[in-house]
Each structure stands twice: as structure tokens, then as C-alpha cells.
Amino acid sequence: MAEETQNALNWKPVSRPGPVTLRGRSVTLEPLDATRHTTALWQILQEQDDLWTWLSDGPFRNEDELRHAIAGKQANATATYLAILPAATEMAGGWACLMRAEPAHGVIEVGNIVLAPALQKTTAATEAMYLMARHVFDQLGYRRYEWKCNAANLASRHAAERLGFTFEGIFRQHMIVKGRNRDTAWYAMLDRDWPSRKRAFEAWLAPANFDSHGKQRETLEHFQDFIKS
Secondary structure (H helix, E strand, O other): HHHHHOOOOOOOOOOOOOOOOOEEEOEEEEEHHHHHHHHHHHHOOOHHHHHOOOOOOOOOOOOHHHHHHHHHHHHOOOEEEEEEEEEOOOOOOEEEEEEEEEEOOOEEEEEEEEEEOOOOOOHHHHHHHHHHHHHHHHHHOEEEEEEEEOOHHHHOOOOOOOOOOEEEEEEEEEEEOOOOEEEEEEEEEEEOHHHHHHHHHHHHHHHEEOOOOOOOOOOOOHHHHHHHH
């Protein structure tokens, strides 16, 4: 009985995410829109076939195909796609999605992340992930934030760990994607993890952590380790 009482939660279901604009210092996220974003995205994503290796769609043969795909994402009632606009260009450089929401349990996933080469490994890309996590935990009130990827996608796995997600295991033969088996690596961040992760993000994003050329002085992992200790 004592254990049952200890595990009891005063939990109330949360809301599904909806269209939202999230603004940071180096990046803005806004609802992905086929009319507004397709042309800019096509200019930077065409002939980047490697970007689509681990995703369920793409590559696209022309701008119309990409526009049709974006329109489908825009119309998806169960997922929220956000265009990622670095402040340096104010043009869409990719997108990310809040998906597989289970409001009754407070669980949601970030996925279907597409970053053009110029956006990869930038402050804007990291700040975009911070803004989405902050929205999920601080504004929507979710308990669990998931990151899932093909277990063979080492870049995505490293990104999850760098961003503060905890590895939870491999789901073997989880999916078939583009005719190939996918073993899925599962990562998650919990609401109790978020306060320390948030402090690490904000310390890393602080202007004092970057030199006059925009190069980081300390890594995000450094701040995560420092705050944990």
C-alpha cells in the first residue's frame, strides 16, 4: 500500500501541441507552411540526397514534389511541424516536428528533423532544439520528451546525447523504412531532468560563451557535466 501511495500522481492530461512561433536569439521557429517555405527549402535541400537516408520520405525530384510533401505535413492533425529560420538568413533552413503526442500520459516525441548543411552544427540548430524542449516542458507541461532514431544513425544518436537525452535501449526490428529493417534507438528526457538541462542550455547559449567569431568557448556537454556535479 505504501508503494502504491508513493507512485500515485496528481496528474491531469495536457494539451496536444498546436501551431506556435518560438523565438530565440539566433533562430525563430514557426509553423511549417508550403506557400511560405517551400522555395527557400528547395534551394538548399535539392541535390542533398544524403539528408534523407534515415527519413521515411525524400529525396524529392523537384520543387513541386517538396511542396506537396510540406503541404501534407502542414495538414497533419496529429503532428506539429515547425520551420527553422536562423536569424542570420531569416529563411527556412529546415524543420522539426512534435509528434506521437499522448496527452493523457504526458509523452511526446521530437522527430522528422531536417537540417540543411548550412544549418547543421550551428548555434541556431541547438537553440531550436532548446526552444522546442522548453515549449514541451514549461508551456505544455509534458512529463516525457522522446527522441527516436535508426540505431545505425550515429549522428542522430550523438545529437540526442549532446542535447541531454538519456539512452534507454534498442527496439530490434522495430520498423521497415524504405524497404529496409530499422532497429530503433530510444532516448528520453523527463520533466525532472529538464531543470538541469535547461540551465545547461542557457549557460551554453549565453553570449559570453561565444567569442567575436561566434565560436563556442565551452561545449554544451561541459555545462551539463558541470551542473550535474
